[in-house]
Structure formats: structure tokens, C-alpha cells
Amino acid sequence: MSKSNSNSMLKLLLCLSLPLFVLDFVTKEWTVRTFPAPEEFAPYDERSITVIEGFFWLHRVHNRGIAFGGFGGVEHANLIFTFIALAALAAILWFWRRGAFPTRAMSLAAALLVAGILGNLTDRLLRGYVVDFLSFNLGFMMWPSFNVADACICVAAGLLFISAFQAEPEPRPEGS
Numbered sequence: 001m002s003k004s005n006s007n008s009m010l011k012l013l014l015c016l017s018l019p020l021f022v023l024d025f026v027t028k029e030w031t032v033r034t035f036p037a038p039e040e041f042a043p044y045d046e047r048s049i050t051v052i053e054g055f056f057w058l059h060r061v062h063n064r065g066i067a068f069g070g071f072g073g074v075e076h077a078n079l080i081f082t083f084i085a086l087a088a089l090a091a092i093l094w095f096w097r098r099g100a101f102p103t104r105a106m107s108l109a110a111a112l113l114v115a116g117i118l119g120n121l122t123d124r125l126l127r128g129y130v131v132d133f134l135s136f137n138l139g140f141m142m143w144p145s146f147n148v149a150d151a152c153i154c155v156a157a158g159l160l161f162i163s164a165f166q167a168e169p170e171p172r173p174e175g176s
Helices: 004-033 077-097 104-127 149-162
Strands: 051-054 058-062 128-137 142-146
Touching: 004 058, 004 077, 004 104, 004 128, 004 142, 004 149, 051 149, 058 142, 077 104, 104 149, 142 149
Parallel strands: none
Antiparallel strands: 051 058, 058 128, 128 142
């Protein structure tokens, strides 16, 4: 890896991934301290804070699975998803070091993935579940609750999707 690529990676990790990881951690801590532990099937009652009537609520949900709570009932789900998160982090860093994220959008996506994966991994390690707290009613459906880390991962996925349709960047001459 070139020195400029290494510096760029470190800068993104420190200036984007780290602050988003901290924001995710602080908002989840606030959620745990503000709301009682959730009961099954009762997320939108007196235990919620309405931010925008009929559209946006804050409340506490424990997600033991992955996106949208999938596989949450699987035995050892937390352990399985912890290992998957660790493998994903290792793969992202390995690919990054080998220049696999050549465009700005791809580098931003990788940094957002690191923030999101670390945020939810920290929950799994500290609590045994991921804390979700943002809920939206889109009119045609209630969007599943999510958190800052989940938002980072979704934005990263969008950036990677868009990047797939961009032209390959010109290779940099050696020594630049």
C-alpha cells in the first residue's frame, strides 16, 4: 500500500469512522438509560418518545439478529454474528490495504462500514444484543427500528452500489 493511501485510510478512520462509532455508542447508552427494557410486541406506547407525531419515534428495542431482526431466534446467533462482524472488519481492512477501494465513494463506504460494524459489534460484546431506537412510519409500513451503526451500513451499501456504475479510476503513476 502506498504511503498516501495509508494516510488517506487513517484519516478516514479517524475523522469519519471514529466519530460515527462514538455517536452510535453515546446514543445507544442514552437509549438504555432513558427507556426501560422492551416488552414483546409493544414498542409504540408510553415507553416511546414521539419526535414527529405519526412519523418518528424514539424507543428501545433489543435486536438479537441481523437486519430487521432476522435470525434473532437462532441458537448462538450473537456468537455467530460476532464472528461474522470480525471477519467482515478483517476483510475490509485487508482489501483497503490492497487498494480495493480506489474511488472516494468507495473509501467513504469502507469507512462507514467500519463504523457501523464496530458499533453493532460493541453492543453484541457488551450487551449480548444490539440496541435499536429509531422508528419511522412511512405511511405504507412501519420501518423496522434501527440505530446510527445501521444507518452507516445502509449508506455504505448505497455508496458501493453507486460506485459499481462509475468508471474505473485511472491508475496512479508509480511514486505519486
